[in-house]
Amino acid sequence: MPRPVTCPNCREELDIPAELRGQDVRCAACAVVFVPPTTDVVPTARRQPASTGPDYDDRGRWDDAPRRRRPRPRGSMLWVWLLLFGVVGSCVFGCGGLLALGMFMEFPNFQGYDSAAGRFHAEFPGKPTEREEVVDGPEPVLYLWTEFHREFPDETYFVYYTDFLARDLKPGPDQLLEKACDRAVARTPGSEEVSRQPAMHDGYPARDLVIRSPDSNGETVVRFVLVGKRLYAVGITGEFVNADSQRVRHFHERFRIEADGPAKKK
Structure with missing residues (x-):
C-alpha cells in the first residue's frame, strides 16, 4: 500500500488509495481539495471549498467521513432573550405599576x-x-x-x-x-x-x-x-x-x- 499523503493545508496524514492518486480529492479533516501525487512528494492545495453550508457539494470527496461543523457558541442568543424579556417585562410591570399608583392616588x-x-x-x-x-x-x-x-x-x-x-x-x-x-x-x-x-x-x-x-x-x-x-x-x-x-x-x-x-x- 502506498505511503500516507500529507494534506498541504492541515498537515493531516491521509491514506489515499493508489487508484485516486493524481486526481482531485478532498481532505477528510479540513475539506481542502488537492491532488495527491503519484510519487511520495508533498502535494499542494488547488482550491478552498466554496461553502460548508447545507448546499455544500460533496462530490469528489474521496471518503465518507462526516463533515466537521463549527460548534455554536453557548449563550450567543442569551442576550437576545434577556433583552426581549426586559422590554416585555418593563412594559407589563411598568404599566401595571402606573395603574396601581393611579388607583392609590384616586382612592386611598x-x-x-x-x-x-x-x-x-x-x-x-x-x-x-x-x-x-x-x-x-x-x-x-x-x-x-x-x-x-x-x-x-x-x-x-x-x-x-x-x-x-x-x-x-x-x-x-x-x-x-x-x-x-x-x-x-x-x-x-x-x-x-x-x-x-x-x-x-x-x-x-x-x-x-x-x-x-x-x-x-x-x-x-x-x-x-x-x-x-x-x-x-x-x-x-x-x-x-x-x-x-x-x-x-x-x-x-x-x-x-x-x-x-x-x-x-x-
Missing part, C-alpha cells in the same frame, strides 16, 4: 373617624387632628377644625363647623349657606369660583362649592351642610383635586351627622 385607604365634640362621623385617609381657628372678617367666626393632610399627593381633607347664634338664623337656611360660600371664596384672594350648586345631605340643606386657586391647577371642593344652628364644611383641597374625583365623592358620601348630638334632626 380611608379610615373611619368619630368626633364626639362635633357629633359627626367621617372617613379620612389617615388619623386626622383637631384644632380651633378664628376666621377674621366683619364678624369673626370661631371654627372647630378636623383635618388630615395627605402628602402624596399633596392634599388636605377637612371637616370644620361653627354654631350660629339665634339672631344669625333669621335670614334662613338658603341665605346662610350662600353667605358661607361667599366667605369661603373671599378667604382666598384671586381665587375663581368654578361652580355653586344647591344640594341635600341626609335630608339637610347643603351647598356644593368648587373653587380654583390662582396658583394651582387643583381645586377646593367643599360641601356646606346646615344642621339646626350648626354649619358644617366638608371638603378636600389640593393640586390634583377636582369635583369629579372618586375620593371627593367618597369623602362627601361617608360624612354623616350623629343623631344624638346638638346636630340632631328636628
